[in-house]
Amino acid sequence: MDNILLLIEAPFLSVQAILDGIIIGALFSLAAYGMALVWGVMRIINIAQGEFVILGGYVAYFLYEAGIHPMFGIPVAGVVLFVVGYGLYKVVIYRVVDKDLFISLLATFGLSILIQQLMNIMFGADVQIAEAGFGTSFMFDYNVTIPHIRIVTFIVSAFLGALLVIYIKRSRLGQAIRATAQNARAARVMGIDTDHVYAMTFSLNAAICGATGALVAMTFAIHPYIGLPYTIRSFMIVIMAGLGNLPGVIAAGTGIGVAEQFADYIFGAEFRMAFIFLLLVAFLVWRGRMLARKREVLK
Amino acid sequence: MKNKAILEVCNSSKSFGGVIANHNISLTVPEGEIVGLIGPNGSGKTTLFNTIVGTHPLDNGEVYFEGQEISSLRVPEIARLGMLRTFQQTRIYGGMTGVQNMRISSPLIHDSNFSTMFSGLPPEVDERSDELLEFVGLYEKRNLMSGDLSFGQQKLLEFAMALMNEPKLLLLDEPTAGINPTLINGLIDRLKLANEKFGITLFVIEHNMRVVMNLADSIYCLAHGEMLAHGLPDEIQNDQKVIDAYLGAS
Amino acid sequence: MSTTSTGNTGSTNPLLYIVILAFGIAAPFVMPAYIQQVSFLWIFILFALTWDLQGGQMGYNSFGNIVFFGTGMYVSASTQVALYFDLGAWNESGGENTFIHATDEYFIGLAAGLVLSGIVAAALAAFLGSGILGLRGQYFAICTLGLSVAAGEIAAGIDLIGAGSGMSTPVWPDAADSVIERGTFFYILCFMLAVATFIACKYLYSGRFGMVLNAIRDDEDKAEAMGIHTTRYKALSWTISAFFLGISGAIMGNIIGFIDPVDVAFTGATFGVWMVLMAILGGKGTLWGPVLGAAIFHIMQELFWTYFLGWQRVALGLLIILIVVFLPQGILGSLREHFPEWFGHRLEPVAVEDEK
Numbered sequence: 001m002d003n004i005l006l007l008i009e010a011p012f013l014s015v016q017a018i019l020d021g022i023i024i025g026a027l028f029s030l031a032a033y034g035m036a037l038v039w040g041v042m043r044i045i046n047i048a049q050g051e052f053v054i055l056g057g058y059v060a061y062f063l064y065e066a067g068i069h070p071m072f073g074i075p076v077a078g079v080v081l082f083v084v085g086y087g088l089y090k091v092v093i094y095r096v097v098d099k100d101l102f103i104s105l106l107a108t109f110g111l112s113i114l115i116q117q118l119m120n121i122m123f124g125a126d127v128q129i130a131e132a133g134f135g136t137s138f139m140f141d142y143n144v145t146i147p148h149i150r151i152v153t154f155i156v157s158a159f160l161g162a163l164l165v166i167y168i169k170r171s172r173l174g175q176a177i178r179a180t181a182q183n184a185r186a187a188r189v190m191g192i193d194t195d196h197v198y199a200m201t202f203s204l205n206a207a208i209c210g211a212t213g214a215l216v217a218m219t220f221a222i223h224p225y226i227g228l229p230y231t232i233r234s235f236m237i238v239i240m241a242g243l244g245n246l247p248g249v250i251a252a253g254t255g256i257g258v259a260e261q262f263a264d265y266i267f268g269a270e271f272r273m274a275f276i277f278l279l280l281v282a283f284l285v286w287r288g289r290m291l292a293r294k295r296e297v298l299k
Numbered sequence: 300m301k302n303k304a305i306l307e308v309c310n311s312s313k314s315f316g317g318v319i320a321n322h323n324i325s326l327t328v329p330e331g332e333i334v335g336l337i338g339p340n341g342s343g344k345t346t347l348f349n350t351i352v353g354t355h356p357l358d359n360g361e362v363y364f365e366g367q368e369i370s371s372l373r374v375p376e377i378a379r380l381g382m383l384r385t386f387q388q389t390r391i392y393g394g395m396t397g398v399q400n401m402r403i404s405s406p407l408i409h410d411s412n413f414s415t416m417f418s419g420l421p422p423e424v425d426e427r428s429d430e431l432l433e434f435v436g437l438y439e440k441r442n443l444m445s446g447d448l449s450f451g452q453q454k455l456l457e458f459a460m461a462l463m464n465e466p467k468l469l470l471l472d473e474p475t476a477g478i479n480p481t482l483i484n485g486l487i488d489r490l491k492l493a494n495e496k497f498g499i500t501l502f503v504i505e506h507n508m509r510v511v512m513n514l515a516d517s518i519y520c521l522a523h524g525e526m527l528a529h530g531l532p533d534e535i536q537n538d539q540k541v542i543d544a545y546l547g548a549s
Numbered sequence: 550m551s552t553t554s555t556g557n558t559g560s561t562n563p564l565l566y567i568v569i570l571a572f573g574i575a576a577p578f579v580m581p582a583y584i585q586q587v588s589f590l591w592i593f594i595l596f597a598l599t600w601d602l603q604g605g606q607m608g609y610n611s612f613g614n615i616v617f618f619g620t621g622m623y624v625s626a627s628t629q630v631a632l633y634f635d636l637g638a639w640n641e642s643g644g645e646n647t648f649i650h651a652t653d654e655y656f657i658g659l660a661a662g663l664v665l666s667g668i669v670a671a672a673l674a675a676f677l678g679s680g681i682l683g684l685r686g687q688y689f690a691i692c693t694l695g696l697s698v699a700a701g702e703i704a705a706g707i708d709l710i711g712a713g714s715g716m717s718t719p720v721w722p723d724a725a726d727s728v729i730e731r732g733t734f735f736y737i738l739c740f741m742l743a744v745a746t747f748i749a750c751k752y753l754y755s756g757r758f759g760m761v762l763n764a765i766r767d768d769e770d771k772a773e774a775m776g777i778h779t780t781r782y783k784a785l786s787w788t789i790s791a792f793f794l795g796i797s798g799a800i801m802g803n804i805i806g807f808i809d810p811v812d813v814a815f816t817g818a819t820f821g822v823w824m825v826l827m828a829i830l831g832g833k834g835t836l837w838g839p840v841l842g843a844a845i846f847h848i849m850q851e852l853f854w855t856y857f858l859g860w861q862r863v864a865l866g867l868l869i870i871l872i873v874v875f876l877p878q879g880i881l882g883s884l885r886e887h888f889p890e891w892f893g894h895r896l897e898p899v900a901v902e903d904e905k
Contacts, residue, residue: 045687047694095874101687102610106825107873109612113818114866121863228698235691270706270713277699284692285680292683352774378776386774392767394834395760396894403760404775411761411778416785419756443894464775 012143013265021258023150026157027215029253031230032237033161034208036249037168039238041181041201042097047108049234050227051115052206056081056213057222058123061130070130070218074156077210085206089199097198112227119224130217153215160211165246177201229276236280239287302329304363305468305500306351306382311360313343313350320346322524323360328468333494333501335515337508337535339544343524344504345387348470352384353377364468379409381467387476387504389453393446397437397456400445401428404460428463435459435489451478455486462493469493471503475510483507487514512536520544573740577733584732588804590847591743595797596824597831597839598746599790604825605833606759607786608766609682613693614794615821616677616700617670619814621795622802623710624669625662626718629803632658640711652722659719663738663799670795671788678784685769694817701815715809718802735804742800746793747840753789754836762786766834822869823850830872832881841880 031053038046046052059080060073092111096104134148168174179187180197188194216222216230233256240255241248256279263275306328313321320343328334338344349355351362353374361370369377392400405424407415432438435455440448445456454477461469474490475483487510493499505511511518511532518535520528522544528535535541576587596614603609630639634648642648650658681692705713721731753759761782764772772779802808815821823846831842849868853861878886885892 045691092870092874099877102690103873103877105610105687105690106829107870109822110866110869110873113822113869114863116818117862117866121860232691232695232698239688268706271702274699274702274706277695277702280695281681281692281699284684284688284695288680288683288688373773374770375773375776375778378774383776384774386771390768390771390774392764392771394767395763399760399763403757403764403772403777406776408757408761409776409778411781415757416761416782417753417756417758444889460775 014262016144017261017265018258019144019146020150021261022254023154023219023257024260025250025254025257026154026161027212027219027253028230028233028237028257029249030157030161030212031209032234032241032249032253033164033246034205034212035231035234036238036241037177037201037208038205041177042093042198043101044093044097044104044108045101045235046202046205047105047231048112048115048227049205049209050230050232051112051119052081052085052209052227053213053216053230054119054222054224054227055084055115056210057130057217058119058128058213059210060214060217061128061222064130064217070132070214071152073130073214073217074211077214078207079210081210081213082203082207084210085203086199088206089202093202094195094198112231116224116227123224125224127221127223128217129221130214132218147219149218153219156215157212160208161246161250164208173197173200229273232276232280236283240283302331304328305330305365306502307363308347308351309361309363311347311350311362312358313346313355314358319524321350324521324524324526325360326519326526326529328500328502330467330500331494331498332516333490333503333514335511335518335532336502336504336521337506337511337518337541338521338527342521342544344521345472346524347521348384348472348504352382352470378464378466381465382470383461383464383466383468384470385457385461385472385474387472389450389457389477391445391453391457391460393444395445396443397432397441397445397448398425398428400456400460401432401441401463404463406463406465431459431462434462434492436485451482454478458486458489462497462499465497466499468500468502471501471505473504473506475505475507483510490514508536570744573744577736581732584736585804586847586851588732588736588739590844591739592797592801593823593827593843593847594840595743595746595793596820597827597843598743598750599793600824601828601833601835601839602750602753602762602786602790605828605835605838606754606762606766607783608769609783609787610690610825611693611787612690612817612821612825613681613696613700614790614824615697615815615817616693617674617791617794618798618801618820619700619704619810619816620673621666621670621798622808622814623704623716623798624795625659625666625799626716626802626808627710628662628665629655629658629719632661637709640709640716650719650722652724655719655722655725659803663796666799667792667796670798671792674787674791675784678787682780682783682787697815697817697821701811701817704810704815711808711810713810715807715813717807718805720806735800738800739797739804742793742796749789749793751836758782758785763834823865826869826872829879830876832879832883832885835879835881835885838879838881845880 031049035046035049038044056077059077060070063073063076064070088111092107096107132149132152134152136145136147138145168177176187176192176197177200179190179192180194184194187197213222236256237249237252240252259279260272260276264272267275304327308324308326311321311324324347336344336347346355350357353369353372353376357370361368363369364377364380364382367380369380392403395403402420402424405420405427407420407424429438432441435458437452437455437459440452445453448456454474458474475486478486490501490503491514494501503511503514505514515532518530518532519526520535520538520541527544528538528541530538573591577584580587600611600614603611627636630636633650633654639648677696681689681696684692704710710716761772761777764777765779765783769779798814802813805813808814827842827846828839829842830846831840832838850865853864857864876883
């Protein structure tokens with residue numbers, strides 16, 4: 001409990017945790033928005049979400065290695081992952097899109113393991129960072145540090161999120177996506193090519209993940225096996241916020257980001273993963289209980 | 300003259316996020332009778348069933364079964380007391396055969412403790428299951444996967460399963476919907492027979508006026524979530540309010 | 550007309566039992582070089598059978614059953630050590646080099662460990678089940694996935710059991726070699742446990758327990774509406790699986806001799822997924838499907854190690870996708886779909902006339 005006392009005695013730590021949490025939360029929200037898109041439209045929970053993020057991170061990292069500024073990695077990773085997503089849809093996902101939910105869950109789980117292992121073999125298991133070199137600011141007598149890349153990340157995430165929302169609202173494809181999400185069969189009857197919509201949705205999600213990953217590679221670090229926590233965070237944000245509720249997504253993303261930062265101080269960083277995953281379990285059980293009280297079940 | 304009430308609903312209300320599905324509904328189902336429940340689409344019939352058997356909690360009011368208040372009990376507890384319901388969209392265990400569907404519906408399953416959970420079922424269960432499958436005319440198909448049966452056959456199977464469970468009161472949600480019209484008379488006979496021979500009280504939601512007039516001893520009519528009328532079939536048939544509700548005049 | 554059937558309802562050709570038992574008994578003599586692989590085969594069969602007790606029979610697809618395996622592993626190892634030495638000191642010293650179990654200490658400790666691992670794992674399942682089994686469908690799947698990762702991370706943070714650097718199990722006493730060899734001894738344990746699991750499953754599926762699980766799988770709301778104590782059956786199913794998984798973990802820990810929290814005990818990405826896959830490959834919801842699936846999968850897995858060394862994990866990831874995409878019903882499931890008569894699903898006239 002010393003750690004909690006420390007937080008109270010040194011309020012700067014709390015400021016740091018909250019600031020970091022908000023920035024991280026913006027990143028999580030972006031990936032969560034993509035997951036909600038695929039979930040809502042295709043009824044697939046994409047376990048490989050985190051691996052898409054990490055793949056995007058590697059794109060930015062290799063640009064950085066090649067001497068190109070990793071900021072360019074954001075659009076490039078988006079494009080690369082769009083192509084990867086499209087390929088995966090055409091090869092695997094379209095075969096499971098109308099199947100039993102567990103089948104698609106397991107298929108994306110298989111993808112997740114496959115991508116992990118391929119990354120491990122091709123890129124090595126080391127932790128990599130794409131250094132953006134933006135410098136760092138300090139506040140409160142060097143008690144709170146703010147690497148500038150985090151501010152950039154926050155702004156870029158917000159910008160991409162806004163762009164995405166407008167695109168889904170305004171564009172032809174966005175309308176088709178929303179129609180398919182509401183009722184795929186009716187959309188098909190009305191002449192919407194739902195297969196194309198599915199392909200685009202899945203690719204778009206991969207692209208979002210790619211861009212997110214480029215930011216992750218600059219802000220934090222990447223290695224082949226760090227994908228699953230991003231999937232779990234996205235999943236948690238989506239079920240906390242509900243499908244298609246953007247303010248909820250942002251609130252939940254920020255909440256989880258801040259909670260993680262505080263948990264790091266209280267339990268120690270070595271329990272961060274345990275904290276994220278137990279939070280998921282606890283949240284699901286709690287939600288199940290609340291619904292059971294109303295004699296409903298989580299479906 | 301009048302039998303004692305097996306089911307009593309007092310001032311039951313239920314709304315879903317502002318939409319009032321049931322408002323101050325009161326009704327009585329006397330033991331041993333067949334009671335019908337009619338009403339236009341969306342008048343709250345199925346919601347009433349759901350609140351009675353415990354699927355949704357009541358906002359207001361009480362439900363009594365054999366004099367015992369059951370408003371706060373959960374679905375399986377109420378079912379074990381002897382009140383069972385069938386579903387409008389017909390629910391059976393599609394991955395099991397007809398016989399298995401019947402066996403699992405035996406009331407012996409209600410008694411599940413460490414000594415009985417792992418045991419088999421006595422041969423009487425199989426005899427009873429065969430009898431009832433014959434009663435509804437599914438004996439030949441008893442070893443087929445029940446998910447492969449036609450909709451009407453599934454409906455009959457669900458009915459047989461309900462009988463297998465030996466309820467005191469059976470709530471049937473549109474038992475004739477989706478059944479071939481030529482078979483409806485047979486079904487009515489079986490419902491009546493179940494009522495007379497097995498002594499099961501029936502409470503039936505039914506859209507088909509001819510069926511309900513034929514079947515029920517008394518009828519309740521719901522409209523817009525409120526109880527509109529109650530009476531003998533003849534009275535209901537000639538009730539101006541009921542006619543208006545059905546023709547959409549009100 | 551013979552009624553060889555592999556569904557839950559039919560009877561099995563006794564020849565099959567004889568062949569399998571003969572293989573199990575003969576294996577240590579016929580192929581001593583592969584004794585560990587065959588031991589693992591029995592454990593894999595146990596994995597698939599216990600997974601199917603929820604996933605196939607009850608419709609609760611768990612990614613978290615590995616938690617009970619890992620728990621059993623740690624409970625047994627800790628018991629074996631703590632009965633005679635100080636657990637903290639054991640793990641600090643790296644264990645086996647400093648402290649030596651005498652022969653009788655080794656076997657008494659192992660017996661205690663095996664029993665306790667089953668009990669603790671079962672108790673854990675009962676506790677977790679009370680909350681988690683209230684979730685349905687993909688929520689249950691993802692919740693258990695979270696659980697399996699969390700368990701590994703937690704174990705990696707507890708110093709008493711060696712934290713991230715793992716823990717070693719007691720060393721096999723050389724004196725015992727005169728009676729039985731280490732490999733053979735653990736082989737027998739694996740074989741007996743797998744047989745016990747199979748018998749338990751067969752017994753459960755033959756009575757009302759299996760029927761209730763199937764009813765929950767097909768329509769849980771209907772089962773509740775029919776007055777079935779679904780919660781009790783669900784929790785008990787998980788508890789039974791956990792019991793066997795816990796003991797299998799205890800044995801596995803002793804075979805491998807070293808427990809790494811993430812790579813040996815709580816192996817969500819390998820064993821945790823494989824158990825799902827094996828059951829699906831063979832045909833989930835059947836008694837023999839998991840056995841068949843485990844056997845095929847294990848052979849393929851060993852082949853991958855031989856022929857795709859370095860790429861075997863990639864090949865396994867690919868295999869998951871292939872099975873899920875092209876064979877979601879599994880081998881027996883597909884057979885049942887195409888030849889329902891083989892499984893006893895046929896029209897039976899009321900009066901028995903001429904059978905063609």
